[in-house]
Ligand code: AMP
Ligand code: ZN
């Protein structure tokens with residue numbers, strides 16, 4: 001069993017990179033990918049430790065991208081580096097993304113103050129280390145007694161549909177895919193169920209994404225029961241895409257989600273990672289050709 005979707009304290013998880021590796025070993029995982037939001041620092045920190053402990057660790061990331069022109073919604077996009085590390089160009093591009101997140105955080109704090117709450121960006125950053133995000137603001141709102149719990153903070157203030165929500169500059173989905181692919185990674189649409197669309201719409205959206213050269217979709221995820229996972233597996237085959245899967249483990253902030261097993265129809269086998277690796281090596285062995293010929 002493997003888990004290709006997890007978060008550490010370097011984004012909005014509650015286990016440090018080292019603790020996550022220990023938890024993966026304790027859970028008996030055969031391989032783990034760290035996919036923090038907008039940063040590799042958790043992976044970078046965990047790598048030597050995972051190597052020493054003999055746990056195969058995959059370098060990953062989860063990006064927030066804008067879907068639709070004008071933007072309809074945020075869509076999460078996973079990237080995986082299986083054979084070589086991310087290029088310097090990709091890491092440089094990421095610095096701009098991180099800056100846009102900090103700018104959003106400053107505006108979000110100002111918006112919360114405008115609504116009468118005494119919240120400062122430094123308070124969220126004290127919890128959030130590298131990649132402070134809305135979950136850290138939610139924890140500040142709870143700690144200061146403005147909200148009952150994290151869910152309440154999102155429902156009333158932080159959710160995309162709530163009153164304190166402020167947008168941030170996100171790359172388009174197509175740009176995210178292009179940057180990951182050109183940066184040596186495999187790109188995968190995260191938790192397609194969160195598109196919140198009908199099966200028919202999903203088919204159309206995934207077709208569009210495939211035309212943008214996304215390599216994979218996340219077939220197995222905590223939010224997908226067996227029937228949903230089967231539908232996404234079909235969809236991946238129909239559009240000639242690879243399949244990825246993982247729990248989206250965040251630690252204590254999402255206590256129901258367990259490494260490797262979910263809930264959801266999880267227990268992703270090692271063969272999934274082998275397939276990704278073999279697709280990736282075929283891709284890098286083939287001579288550079290035009291974009292259309294990227295092996296999916
Ligand atoms: P950010 O990247 O800072 O905009 O924060 C996005 C993160 O907030 C997501 O990855 C989720 O972990 C979390 N999140 C978003 N919506 C909700 C919600 N309604 N309830 C709990 N957590 C949420
Ligand atoms: Zn998260």
Ligand code: FE
Pocket residue numbers: 062076190191
């Ligand atoms: Fe996500």
Ligand code: FE
Pocket residue numbers: 005007062248
């Ligand atoms: Fe995630």
